[in-house]
Amino acid sequence: MSRRWRRSERVVDPEWADEGVVGEAEWDTSPVVGGWSMTSGAAANRAALARWAAWAVIVAGPLLGVGALLAIPASAGSTVPSAAVQPSAPAPAVGPAGFAELFVTQYVSAGEGDQSALAAFWPGARSVTFEGAPGRRQVTQIATVRTIPLGGGLWSVTVGARVIEPDAHPTSTSAAAGPRAAAGPGVRYFQVALASSGEAAAGVPFGYIALAAPAEVAAPGQVAAPQLEYGVMQAAAASDVRVQTVGQFLTAYLAGGDLTRFLTPGVQMTGITPAPYTAVAVDQIAAAGLGSDADSAGSQVPADGTRQDVLVTVRATGGDGTRTPLSYALSLTARAGRWEITALDAAPVPALDLTTPPTATSPSTSAR
Structure with a gap:
């Protein structure tokens, strides 16, 4: 920075005059930047602009803050992203269900002296008194009917068990035969509370x-x-081409034979091997979209590409001559003047939306 003597024509800012700057000659103390000099008046103007800009920022700050708060939508009140509160996938229920089934099986058949064996499932069994001989009651079949994760590693499992009770008034013959000589087994239900401990790398409880x-x-x-x-179940008529197709297909499927000629092109299906039956007869049929003329609706094959869902009841004859009733839901497609099997459906097609929970009736009193 350098100073040089210059002649000023006039005083630009009155503040300079107050500081004793009189006359037309003065020292120019303005800096020289890049070969250009800034006069004292220009510097004063720039300082004034800077002061006004600073005051503008100070005043505008609160106003901008209030405006930002008013602009926040009501839904932004949550500080946790919605993706962060999504429930995690439930842990597999196979483990607690299997443990509960083993526990109930052991517990139902327990008798005097079985406390130690039960303690492996429930430590509190050591302080419980069991009466009767071990094995006097037997579980012939058991299955889990409900598993509820309660959180925190706790589970509530309900199992159904088919239990044979000893005869209350045994005869000499039944007493010698043991528990299996009692009245027919009934299904009873037991609810078990479990806690899981220890987790594998995948997060699945293993204890x-x-x-x-x-x-x-x-x-x-x-x-x-x-x-x-489907419409009302009708007796299968021999003239119904759907009955003919379904009967031939299920005969090949259950009793052995070539399925290919009954299937829609591109559909692949394999029959049961070894074949459990020797013959199949269609007893009843119900089809979707049929009106009052259901009896004669199957006498003709509609245009190619027409698809129809049917529900049939058949009698399958076993090797010993015993006939077993079976039901099949099938999808048929018309092609070249005949019906072909497009799908063996997993279940009959409902007429209502199953996303609505069905209404539960009162508990059965004849479950046992």
């Missing part, structure tokens, strides 16, 4: 313990069956 003895509970409520989209 379980019962929190208490099983609680015998009522049978689950019966659910009203939904209406199906």
Whole structure:
């Protein structure tokens, strides 16, 4: 920076005059930048602009903050992204279900002296008194009907067990025969509370313990069956081409034979091997979209590409001559003047939306 003497024509800013700058000659103390000099008046103007800009920022700050708060939508109140609160996938229920089934099987058949064996499932069994001989009651069949994860490693499992009770008034013959000589087995339901401990790398619990003895509970409520989209079941008529196609297809499927000629092109299906039956006869048929003329609706094949869902009841004859009733839901497609099998459906097609929970009826009193 350098100073040089210059002649000023006038005082630009009155503040300079107040500081004793009089006359037309003065020292120019403005800096020289890049070969250009800034006069004192220009510097004063720039300082004034800077002061005004600073005041503008100070005043505008609160106003901008209030405006930003008013602009936030009401839905932005949550500080946790929606993706962060999505529930995680439930842990597999196979483990607790299997443990509960083993525990109930051991518990139902327990008798005097079985405390140690039960303690492996429930440590509290050591302090419980069991009466009767071990094995006097037997579980012939058991299955889990409900598994509820309670969180925190806790589970509630309900199992159904077919139990044979000893005869209350045994005869000499039944007493010698043992528990299996009692009245027919009934299904009873037991609810078990479990805790899981220890987790593998995949987050699946691998250790379980019962929190208490099983609680015998009522049978689950019966659910009203939904209406199906099919019409009323009709006796299978020999003139119905759908009955002919379905009968021949199911005969090949259940009793052995070539399925290819009954299938829609591109559809692949394999029959049961070894064949469990020797013959199949269609007893009844119901089809979707049929009106009052259901009896004669199958006498003709519609235009190519027409698809129809049918539900049939058949009698399959076993090797010993015994006939077993079976039901099949099938999808048929018309092609070249005949019906072909497009799909062996996993279940009959309902006429209502199954996303709506069905209404449960009162618990059955004849479940046992």
